[in-house]
Amino acid sequence: MSTTPDGEIWPHSTGIDVKGARRCPNWTERRPHLAGALGAALLSRLVELEWVVRQPKQRTVDLTPAGQHGLARMLGLQF
Numbered sequence: 001m002s003t004t005p006d007g008e009i010w011p012h013s014t015g016i017d018v019k020g021a022r023r024c025p026n027w028t029e030r031r032p033h034l035a036g037a038l039g040a041a042l043l044s045r046l047v048e049l050e051w052v053v054r055q056p057k058q059r060t061v062d063l064t065p066a067g068q069h070g071l072a073r074m075l076g077l078q079f
Contacts, residue, residue: 043061046061046067047061049066049067049070050064050066050067051063051064051066051067051070051071052064052067063079
């Protein structure tokens with residue numbers, strides 16, 4: 001998977017490098033998800049902003065109130 005020019009605007013504006021983006025099939029949900037450099041950079045940035053917190057010994061994160069506010073503001077999402 002590669003990102004489109006429009007798809008690079010938000011990650012780039014938040015300091016995320018979108019080079020090396022690729023899709024990876026998720027064996028548990030049977031849906032593709034971000035992997036590689038883009039997935040790692042996105043997770044790192046969201047943790048740095050304290051928009052998500054990692055769950056110990058799991059591969060999951062929780063969206064924080066700050067993350068809900070930030071994503072709503074930046075992407076027009078409603079929670």
